[in-house]
Amino acid sequence: MPLPDYITDKTVIKKRLIDLLPTMIKIFDSEPAVLRIDDEPVMIVGDIHGNLHSLDILLEQRDKMDCKNILFLGDYVDRGSQGAEVLLAIFDLKVADPEHVFLLRGNHEDAQMNVYYGFYDETGRDKDFTLDMHDIFCTMPVAAVLSNDTFCVHGGICGADSIDTITKDESYQYLWNDPSEKLGINRSDRGEGIKKFGCDVADAFLEVNGLNRLVRAHECHEGGYMWWFEGKLLSLFSSTDYCGGINKGAFAIYKDKDVSLYVFDNKKNIQKCV
Template sequence: MLVGDIHGDLDALDFIIRMREELSCKHMLFLGDYVDRGMQGTEVLIKLFRLKLEEPQNIFLLRGNHETADMNIYYGFFEEIGFDQGFLLNISRTYDRLPVATVLSGHTFCVHGGINGTESVDTITKEDAFPYLWNDPSRLPGLSISSRGSTVKGFGPDIVDGFLETNGLKRIVRGHTALKTGYEWWFNGKLLSLFSCPDYVGLGNNAAFAFIEKGKLRIINFGNQPQ
């Protein structure tokens, strides 16, 4: 099961976990952004960390761009924890330990944000994680300037093709972008963007997660009151 941004939405997380049981999905991979801009980031983190401790071989937590102290200070989590600097420092140490990306089943590259060129996955490090946490797909070829800021890049279809070819991969799955339907396919099915937080900051969007069944990737949509 592949899960996009949660952003402190405990109801969404609980629904996804219930669906895991219904779908008999053993493994869960979360693409980052667990806190900020939602009311229950602490509860979300506790539940995710507990799951990881109970099932270390089945639960995988990637780092998102909101798994940083700087973002937490400006986007809500620091206020949620009562401006507790010691707690934020401790949780930041955990952020630093989270993996940046992973390759699923030998064919799917999973990351929060995106890629930084046609590089080999073996060159990705936690110390140079920024582009993998922040970059977005773009219709423009090459690497382009993003609306998120001058340090963030958009990566085009040619970059995706080169990256997949370099690494012998089939597709990229990423989070990071709020989407009306909760998911979006790019570049003729070579990239899937997932967002798993419904009604994000009042936008009224649906949410989605994906799971792999008999080798096929399937998507489930849900809203504020999931059925």
């Protein structure tokens, strides 16, 4: 969904985003920390990271598949050069269809991250604007449960906790944690307070919450996705050629307790994974 031709200046885009601030906060404030999505099918999208071209490919596929429900797993800005355009596009989608467009918070929906990883520079080193966007980010949902079956989050889990305990204010590890081949909860090289969790932790989390699968984002994969824990956890990444590299993007379609995977490249070649 390309932006209108007249939106070519970051100043114009920033003004549109600022104008949307009260609307977005109102919408996200009305949503719980953990969304319950029971309507199917659902298109699940991983990190975008300022890649408007990848977002356009994804939304074009959504239209072709006639999949009205779409769930974004976070990380809309930073790393790429069109974070403001991506943010405006997905906010416009949410405002136009709040019952079918779902936006989770990622670890890059954060002012401190934006200062270090590109969004702050992209938008003119505008402190007030960055803090305005941070105000929106803090109100976004943390996770989603699809049809009482699949738990979706940006990063990961922090133990065998009930999803009822998840809050927007205490969401750090859900935005940052990663799966690991090592059992248990272990420290992460990402930094202080960030953890890695093993298959035993994932199994316990799923059992406590009566769920069957986890879907997350947060890590770039050359093929666009990666399965963990004998198919109980799926990791998605939806930005092609990330940070100047060569990687495919991926998205998933959830329906009838099953996940169909699709990968795509920068030239819009789409392939369903068998």
